[in-house]
Amino acid sequence: MSLDALDRATMIDVQHVDFxxxxxxxxxxxxxxxxxxxxxxLIGPSGCGKSTFLRCLNRMNDxxxxxxxxxxVLLDGQSIYTPHTDVVSLRRRVGMVFQRxxxxxxxxxxxxxxxxxxxxxxxNIDLSQVVEASLKAVDLWDEVKDNLRQDALRLSLxxxxxxxxxxxxxxxPQVILMDxxxxxxxxxxxxxxxxxxxxxxxxxxxxxxxxNMQQAARVSDYTGFFWLDAQRSGVLVEFDDTAAIFTRxxxxxxxxxxxxxxx
Amino acid sequence: xxxxxxxxxRADRAVEALLRVAGLSxxxxxxxxxxxxxxxxxxxxxxxPLRDFLGTRWYPxxxxxxxxxxxxxxLLVTVVAVVVAVPLGICTAVFVRELAPGWVRELLKPxxxxxxxxxxxxxxxxxxxxxxxxxxxxLGAPTGLTALxxxxxxxxxxxxxxxxxxxxxxxxxxxxLRDASLAMGATRWQTIWKVTVPAARSGIVTAxxxxxxxxxxxxxxxxxxxxxxxxxxxxxxxxxxPVRTITATIAAEMGEVANGSTHYQALFALGILLFLxxxxxxxxxxxxxxxxxxxxxxx
Numbered sequence: 001m002s003l004d005a006l007d008r009a010t011m012i013d014v015q016h017v018d019f020x021x022x023x024x025x026x027x028x029x030x031x032x033x034x035x036x037x038x039x040x041x042l043i044g045p046s047g048c049g050k051s052t053f054l055r056c057l058n059r060m061n062d063x064x065x066x067x068x069x070x071x072x073v074l075l076d077g078q079s080i081y082t083p084h085t086d087v088v089s090l091r092r093r094v095g096m097v098f099q100r101x102x103x104x105x106x107x108x109x110x111x112x113x114x115x116x117x118x119x120x121x122x123x124n125i126d127l128s129q130v131v132e133a134s135l136k137a138v139d140l141w142d143e144v145k146d147n148l149r150q151d152a153l154r155l156s157l158x159x160x161x162x163x164x165x166x167x168x169x170x171x172x173p174q175v176i177l178m179d180x181x182x183x184x185x186x187x188x189x190x191x192x193x194x195x196x197x198x199x200x201x202x203x204x205x206x207x208x209x210x211x212n213m214q215q216a217a218r219v220s221d222y223t224g225f226f227w228l229d230a231q232r233s234g235v236l237v238e239f240d241d242t243a244a245i246f247t248r249x250x251x252x253x254x255x256x257x258x259x260x261x262x263x
Numbered sequence: 264x265x266x267x268x269x270x271x272x273r274a275d276r277a278v279e280a281l282l283r284v285a286g287l288s289x290x291x292x293x294x295x296x297x298x299x300x301x302x303x304x305x306x307x308x309x310x311x312p313l314r315d316f317l318g319t320r321w322y323p324x325x326x327x328x329x330x331x332x333x334x335x336x337x338l339l340v341t342v343v344a345v346v347v348a349v350p351l352g353i354c355t356a357v358f359v360r361e362l363a364p365g366w367v368r369e370l371l372k373p374x375x376x377x378x379x380x381x382x383x384x385x386x387x388x389x390x391x392x393x394x395x396x397x398x399x400x401x402l403g404a405p406t407g408l409t410a411l412x413x414x415x416x417x418x419x420x421x422x423x424x425x426x427x428x429x430x431x432x433x434x435x436x437x438x439x440l441r442d443a444s445l446a447m448g449a450t451r452w453q454t455i456w457k458v459t460v461p462a463a464r465s466g467i468v469t470a471x472x473x474x475x476x477x478x479x480x481x482x483x484x485x486x487x488x489x490x491x492x493x494x495x496x497x498x499x500x501x502x503x504x505p506v507r508t509i510t511a512t513i514a515a516e517m518g519e520v521a522n523g524s525t526h527y528q529a530l531f532a533l534g535i536l537l538f539l540x541x542x543x544x545x546x547x548x549x550x551x552x553x554x555x556x557x558x559x560x561x562x
Contacts, residue, residue, distance in 0.1 A: 088450055
């Protein structure tokens, strides 16, 4: 591990995780440490378990019938897979941004206010202040401030995705999971999201799944490379500083993948 | 081959023409029915002024054609039926779509469709023999054949429509919205009532309108259980007294009137009114569907 890792705490510690959809094993013995206030990128070909891994971190896989996990996932040193774990409060701490922008068919304001209003516990919160701060944090405020009542679905896809990030920020999570957040967006919107991630890194821990290796190289501090093993289960082949992964990969498969020899 | 080709295209043209005739004749029928209603019903206003037609006494044998008790009777029974059916229907739709385990859903959906297929006369039996005595003994009404009895039966007739249309609307809400809500730490309950149901609201409004259209036009069961007294349902206890609806009046009296008489024309005028009301309700429901289609997808 790099020197940088020494003075930064581990936010999420994943230890020997096996994950199953019914009888099919989707992840085999995956271990990784997600460092706080850093951006961790997960790369690899389609179907190798990157998204499954990501959804293990906020237990979104719980919504899939037959899904099962073995191993340990620690958030701030606490296991999130105990029978007593409050999944609802876990997800407030670990927010998620999805592949396709999925704003609610409500106004811009109501989208951002959803978290504090529905999920929040603080009854005396100043909603308009939270909405403004969240929209400013994703650099969307100037574009929508004159018409916060407009239907969120009228925004462009790029704006919608930033709105979805703002919606997550309004709940004040510690970690933000992003599942290919730019795959539905044009290059300019993609660039905006990447700049945004760099800004958010100061206050949040970010884990991003991406198909785009350049994106991983551009924005992330750490990179994990997923691959399928002989049993067609996802394994984490290599996990290191992004610079190390892209300049001197230790595993032949990583090198082949990032140099474009397959995938 | 060369011989078959023109023959095939001639057959194509014939089928196309046939389908066009079939399609257009449906519209033609509706128009014709309406024209027929107007032709038979409108002349009543030459004999009975509109003011008298909206009077409070319906007593055709004495020359009183005040339809207000019938209009209000229909309104009372329908509104109460909708008030009963809407919460029940929406909750059932939410249960079937969002909460029920797979095998329960597989059992419930056909059961709801069977409920829709029960002939209204059979529901009338149920109303007369089960609900009416219950209303009389438990609620202390002088007779069991009341507006409430009719409303309860009508509610059950409107339920299948409301449930299946509302369920389709919930089904059309993308999973990504539920995921977004759950991923923010909303509970399943919060996700249903704050995200899924609001996202499906125009479809749910359509469901309510269609259920209402079904209720207001229903005749047989209503005639069997509402007691059919043409009184003004304006007192506080009207729900527990007999009423007479527009539909029941037409069905009961049509067989006994002389063709072309004032009474005959008055019944047709009631028919026009009923036609217009159901047309308006269905139009509202349809416009909600079309508005949503334009925005891309029925929700």
